[in-house]
Amino acid sequence: MDVLIRPFNDDYFSVNFPGKFNEALLNAVRNVPDRRWNNEHKLWLIPNKQQTLDILLRNFYETGQFSEKTAEPSENVYITEKQKEEHERLEREIKTLTEALQTMHYSIRTIENYTYWIKDFLRSYHNNFESLGQKEINEFLTNLAVKEHVSASTQNQALAALLFYFRHVRHEDTDNFKDVIHAKHKRRVPVVLTKQEVASVISHMEGSKRLAVELLYGTGMRLNEVLSLRILDLDFDRNEITVRFGKGGKDRRVMLPKSLIPKLKEHIKEVRNIHDKDLAEGWGAVQLRDGMAKRSEQMAKEFRWQWLFPQKNRWLNEKTGQQGRHHIDESILQKAVKTAVREAGIIKKASCHTFRHSFATHLLEAGYDLRTVQELLGHSDVRTTMIYTHVLSRGAKEIVSPLDEILNGNDAEF
Numbered sequence: 001m002d003v004l005i006r007p008f009n010d011d012y013f014s015v016n017f018p019g020k021f022n023e024a025l026l027n028a029v030r031n032v033p034d035r036r037w038n039n040e041h042k043l044w045l046i047p048n049k050q051q052t053l054d055i056l057l058r059n060f061y062e063t064g065q066f067s068e069k070t071a072e073p074s075e076n077v078y079i080t081e082k083q084k085e086e087h088e089r090l091e092r093e094i095k096t097l098t099e100a101l102q103t104m105h106y107s108i109r110t111i112e113n114y115t116y117w118i119k120d121f122l123r124s125y126h127n128n129f130e131s132l133g134q135k136e137i138n139e140f141l142t143n144l145a146v147k148e149h150v151s152a153s154t155q156n157q158a159l160a161a162l163l164f165y166f167r168h169v170r171h172e173d174t175d176n177f178k179d180v181i182h183a184k185h186k187r188r189v190p191v192v193l194t195k196q197e198v199a200s201v202i203s204h205m206e207g208s209k210r211l212a213v214e215l216l217y218g219t220g221m222r223l224n225e226v227l228s229l230r231i232l233d234l235d236f237d238r239n240e241i242t243v244r245f246g247k248g249g250k251d252r253r254v255m256l257p258k259s260l261i262p263k264l265k266e267h268i269k270e271v272r273n274i275h276d277k278d279l280a281e282g283w284g285a286v287q288l289r290d291g292m293a294k295r296s297e298q299m300a301k302e303f304r305w306q307w308l309f310p311q312k313n314r315w316l317n318e319k320t321g322q323q324g325r326h327h328i329d330e331s332i333l334q335k336a337v338k339t340a341v342r343e344a345g346i347i348k349k350a351s352c353h354t355f356r357h358s359f360a361t362h363l364l365e366a367g368y369d370l371r372t373v374q375e376l377l378g379h380s381d382v383r384t385t386m387i388y389t390h391v392l393s394r395g396a397k398e399i400v401s402p403l404d405e406i407l408n409g410n411d412a413e414f
Helices: 023-030 050-062 081-103 108-124 126-131 134-146 152-168 195-203 207-219 223-227 258-280 290-295 330-343 352-365 370-377 382-391 402-407
Strands: 004-007 012-016 036-038 043-047 240-243 252-255
Touching (some): 023 050, 036 330, 108 134, 108 152, 134 152, 207 223, 207 258, 207 330, 223 330, 352 370
Antiparallel strands (some): 004 012, 012 043, 036 043, 240 252
């Protein structure tokens, strides 16, 4: 039974099952405090703390599928000089990569994803670091598709990270990589809920999770865009919401559903109470983007910069003793939606992103033009938005099948 545990970033390490796994192993991970599922890379993220690692390894041992010797955390790990050099070289490469991405104003999510892929790539080929090129890129991408069964979009994201690394960190001419593998996307019609199904799912939710889902459907925002909203992003006078640093680092404005205004104002009162309590206990600062944080430390404590959907408990940095509050994790809302869909008796494979698809489709059905929907969704290319024209109500279901005409006696009998 294989379990792959390795660093993901400074805050988390990842847990993956390269081969077969079972429910006992999944529960071993699920029972670790503050763990979360990363849907993009299809792996579990565990807080990078010794106590958490000990809990994880103990949970694995208690499944009875590993020996105690294998599962016990080791305090004295011997590291060779060569391994030390390889680790330091990897850290230098990742630091240079991160600085290049930040200089070019890539989003935090993109920086995290690119860093993950380059770390994975360099660990795979640490023995021939100097001669890395197109051959190794193709081998790496093939392994992702054949052994790890990643999607085409994930494979192409890894390719984009590799090309960025070779171009901006190793300063190589990527025009020489003309034969690298580009995964072919399969054209899929998005899953769309009817208005009645949307209402049914929402009716099985409550509290801030319900409000977040109502915003997903009412504005067409992506999940991370809704959860990243701050108090100042809501303009009740203009009935607008400002989406900052959306996909591609772009800002845009979407409508603020009038039916949600009373709920949002009441919710903001609750957020203020939470913030006031944090301030009274000596905390209350939220994370700001690097440039903003340097201008004013006090700004991070202002109410207008607080998250619209703050997490229930404050995080604690055990080294510094600092505490703060981030927005709720994506996995919490994803799990709540999955439960609500099941309780509503809907058999469609619906997720948080399904509300975005439904929003776009229902607007087009209502007669709004494609360009308007494109702007609201934040699509760079109208061709991306055009996929929703394939699921409009005036599409295939409005066409009378010739079989129906035969069976209804309007044509020759069988």
